[in-house]
Amino acid sequence: MNLSELHTGGKATIVKVKGHGGFRKRIVEMGFIKGQQVEVLLNAPLQDPVKYKVMGYEVSLRRQEAEMIEVAPIEKKAATTAAPHKEITVALVGNPNCGKTSLFNFASGSHERVGNYSGVTVDAKEGFADFEGYRLRLVDLPGTYSLSAYSPEEIYVRRQLVDNTPDVIINVIDSSNLERNLYLTTQLMDMHLRVVCALNMFDELERRGDRLDIERLSRLLGMPMVPTSFKTGRGLEDLLREVIHIFESREGHDEYYRHQHINHGHEIEDGIANIQRFLKGNDLLRLRYSTRWLAIKLLEGDKEAWQIVSALPEAGQIREASVMAVRRIKEETGDDSESAIMDAKYGFLRGALQEAGYTMGHKNDTYRVTHKLDSIITHKWLGFPIFLLFLWLMFEVTFTLGQYPMDWIEAGVEWLGDFIGQTMHDGPLKAMLIDGVIGGVGSVIVFLPQILILYTFISFMEDSGYMARAAFIMDKLMHGMGLHGKSFIPLIMGFGCNVPAIMATRTVESRRSRLITMLVIPLMSCSARLPIYIMITGAVFAQQYQSLAMFSLYLTGILLSVIMARLLSRWVIPGEDTPFVMELPPYRFPTAKAIFRHTWEKGKQYLKKMGGVILVASIIVWALGYFSPAGVADTLEDSFIGMLGKAVEPIFSVQGFDWRLDISLICGVGAKEIVASTMGVLYGGTDFGLSPLTAYCFLLFVLIYFPCIATVVAIRHESGSWRWALFGACYTTALAWIVSAAVYQLGSLFV
Numbered sequence: 001m002n003l004s005e006l007h008t009g010g011k012a013t014i015v016k017v018k019g020h021g022g023f024r025k026r027i028v029e030m031g032f033i034k035g036q037q038v039e040v041l042l043n044a045p046l047q048d049p050v051k052y053k054v055m056g057y058e059v060s061l062r063r064q065e066a067e068m069i070e071v072a073p074i075e076k077k078a079a080t081t082a083a084p085h086k087e088i089t090v091a092l093v094g095n096p097n098c099g100k101t102s103l104f105n106f107a108s109g110s111h112e113r114v115g116n117y118s119g120v121t122v123d124a125k126e127g128f129a130d131f132e133g134y135r136l137r138l139v140d141l142p143g144t145y146s147l148s149a150y151s152p153e154e155i156y157v158r159r160q161l162v163d164n165t166p167d168v169i170i171n172v173i174d175s176s177n178l179e180r181n182l183y184l185t186t187q188l189m190d191m192h193l194r195v196v197c198a199l200n201m202f203d204e205l206e207r208r209g210d211r212l213d214i215e216r217l218s219r220l221l222g223m224p225m226v227p228t229s230f231k232t233g234r235g236l237e238d239l240l241r242e243v244i245h246i247f248e249s250r251e252g253h254d255e256y257y258r259h260q261h262i263n264h265g266h267e268i269e270d271g272i273a274n275i276q277r278f279l280k281g282n283d284l285l286r287l288r289y290s291t292r293w294l295a296i297k298l299l300e301g302d303k304e305a306w307q308i309v310s311a312l313p314e315a316g317q318i319r320e321a322s323v324m325a326v327r328r329i330k331e332e333t334g335d336d337s338e339s340a341i342m343d344a345k346y347g348f349l350r351g352a353l354q355e356a357g358y359t360m361g362h363k364n365d366t367y368r369v370t371h372k373l374d375s376i377i378t379h380k381w382l383g384f385p386i387f388l389l390f391l392w393l394m395f396e397v398t399f400t401l402g403q404y405p406m407d408w409i410e411a412g413v414e415w416l417g418d419f420i421g422q423t424m425h426d427g428p429l430k431a432m433l434i435d436g437v438i439g440g441v442g443s444v445i446v447f448l449p450q451i452l453i454l455y456t457f458i459s460f461m462e463d464s465g466y467m468a469r470a471a472f473i474m475d476k477l478m479h480g481m482g483l484h485g486k487s488f489i490p491l492i493m494g495f496g497c498n499v500p501a502i503m504a505t506r507t508v509e510s511r512r513s514r515l516i517t518m519l520v521i522p523l524m525s526c527s528a529r530l531p532i533y534i535m536i537t538g539a540v541f542a543q544q545y546q547s548l549a550m551f552s553l554y555l556t557g558i559l560l561s562v563i564m565a566r567l568l569s570r571w572v573i574p575g576e577d578t579p580f581v582m583e584l585p586p587y588r589f590p591t592a593k594a595i596f597r598h599t600w601e602k603g604k605q606y607l608k609k610m611g612g613v614i615l616v617a618s619i620i621v622w623a624l625g626y627f628s629p630a631g632v633a634d635t636l637e638d639s640f641i642g643m644l645g646k647a648v649e650p651i652f653s654v655q656g657f658d659w660r661l662d663i664s665l666i667c668g669v670g671a672k673e674i675v676a677s678t679m680g681v682l683y684g685g686t687d688f689g690l691s692p693l694t695a696y697c698f699l700l701f702v703l704i705y706f707p708c709i710a711t712v713v714a715i716r717h718e719s720g721s722w723r724w725a726l727f728g729a730c731y732t733t734a735l736a737w738i739v740s741a742a743v744y745q746l747g748s749l750f751v
């Protein structure tokens with residue numbers, strides 16, 4: 001509980017003081033020290049401030065201040081004081097791919113997925129680590145390069161740090177890219193937080209033969225630093241020990257635990273001081289934020305920071321002071337204040353590293369290999385062919401190798417159906433099991449091997465660092481679509497299955513690009529549509545036109561996605577994306593374990609999402625086809641679904657579809673494979689008697705219309721609103737109708 005909840009006369013032991021360093025310092029100076037007893041002298045419900053007695057003195061605190069002090073009440077009868085439980089909240093902060101999730105997994109024994117592709121962790125994950133009598137509550141935050149308010153991740157991490165006031169921050173650093181990673185550290189220093197640095201990937205630093213005096217650097221930055229490697233778990237215990245140490249000790253009482261101001265040079269420092277004067281006047285502000293940090297953010301023109309102060313009575317004066325400072329900085333440094341502050345921070349870091357004797361070795365330089373590989377893989381002319389080769393290999397292996405287990409599973413499903421068919425008595429239950437459950441779910445499960453193989457490839461590409469290069473070379477092309485290079489990967493995954501593809505859009509930083517990507521993914525012809533293509537082209541088209549027809553369908557999907565992405569980014573979701581760096585992480589050979597885990601995670605999601613929705617949809621479709629208003633239907637034509645097909649027939653007369661095709665389309669709403677199985681039932685075989693034109697228009701419709709229910713649910717889940725899910729469902733169906741109608745009507749003129 002916190003101190004403000006304690007009633008008059010109550011006694012408690014102080015467990016911890018939360019908040020930023022400046023606030024803690026002030027409170028601690030008043031005598032609110034961990035382990036001390038505090039007594040409430042007067043705490044009326046609406047009274048503010050509240051009076052306390054601590055260390056023999058009477059002090060009063062604001063209610064909001066008291067809320068930041070965690071206490072353990074002392075029972076009156078108990079002779080011994082209740083031992084305060086020792087829980088430490090630890091937030092993991094660092095650049096993407098520095099190893100936060102690996103650290104999290106090692107410490108908490110969890111299996112979060114690690115990736116070599118930025119932005120994999122989007123929301124915070126929580127876990128526990130019990131260590132030397134303490135319970136460390138670990139929060140794995142998204143990776144960020146900085147704590148400005150440009151990307152959702154940055155804003156998210158910042159809010160977590162300010163609002164949830166973790167007790168200690170572990171700043172995870174990729175030591176093989178020290179200067180760049182420490183930039184974030186300088187911002188944590190501004191925020192005045194308790195930080196322990198994990199110098200991760202220390203193995204790579206050593207391999208390269210770099211030199212660094214860690215102790216010296218720790219002292220310079222005023223925070224403990226521990227070399228770690230979360231490939232092996234090295235340094236974990238030392239790191240956790242430091243976390244506890246810093247939690248238990250007081251700032252300034254230890255040479256590795258000091259609040260260090262970064263000197264930004266006199267122009268900027270003057271500006272900070274001028275703004276800070278007004279900020280300090282506001283007690284509520286001081287409580288929540290380090291005023292120095294806030295002043296720096298205001299100078300940087302940070303939108304969120306300005307929102308915070310714009311409501312204050314001092315807003316006018318603050319604005320004036322800031323405008324003046326920005327002008328001065330511009331005059332004296334020739335730079336806008338944001339770049340000037342950044343330059344100052346990098347200057348600070350270069351100095352600190354120099355002093356800590358940091359030199360880069362060249363033995364076995366991992367980056368040299370990376371650079372060499374990159375010069376080939378992202379080469380202007382070579383890049384694309386290599387990439388296409390990769391893609392071709394991926395699909396080739398997926399479809400040829402995947403065919404074997406697919407056949408086995410198909411045989412298994414068939415056997416199960418036959419087995420039930422022979423052993424059970426006839427009736428609705430048997431029909432439901434065979435036609436509904438096994439027919440529906442079975443047709444999805446057969447795709448599992450292919451999906452797993454595809455994901456093994458994708459995991460390997462992600463973890464090795466190749467995917468980042470693929471995104472890099474596709475960036476220009478994707479910009480033409482109004483998208484970002486990173487959208488490319490989810491689109492490719494869409495050829496496998498749209499559901500995980502939509503989940504994979506999480507790697508796209510910009511919400512706008514992400515939304516557009518999600519909405520065009522359904523136009524990527526997923527593997528569930530393949531059986532329909534094969535069945536119909538095989539039955540209707542002459543041999544020599546079959547592959548051409550199939551190929552044209554895939555191509556039409558891609559073309560439409562380009563057009564739709566352009567239209568959406570122009571008219572429906574307009575706006576500018578914040579530019580961001582396309583990082584090229586060093587190549588790493590991923591471990592088999594990581595790939596296996598990653599592949600399985602994706603496969604599991606596929607099974608879970610598809611399994612649940614498909615099962616329900618299959619049963620519903622089956623029931624609608626089995627029953628009629630008069631009970632059990634004699635033929636499908638009399639059933640509810642038959643009636644539905646007849647009812648919608650006029651809508652599809654423009655395309656020349658008859659009621660049987662209409663029913664198949666309606667059934668395909670659950671999952672596209674169902675279109676094929678329904679047609680099989682309705683026509684009693686594959687003699688459809690369709691004209692090639694009608695058949696092709698039907699295939700176009702199947703390609704474009706309503707993404708299956710699981711996909712719509714995935715869009716809802718990832719976009720956070722039903723509105724976009726419904727939009728995706730409606731626009732695709734409308735587009736399908738228009739395209740197929742146009743092709744049919746035009747085609748009729750010639751055929």
Ligand code: GDP
Nearest residue numbers: 096097098099100101102114115201229230231
């Ligand atoms: P996050 O984005 O910060 O969560 O980073 P991850 O934990 O996902 O790690 C990114 C990649 O770096 C993974 O492929 C890890 O296996 C790898 N990695 C993590 N820690 C180390 C380390 O100490 N040394 C080396 N060589 N690789 C590491």
Ligand code: MG
Nearest residue numbers: 100101120121
């Ligand atoms: Mg992560």
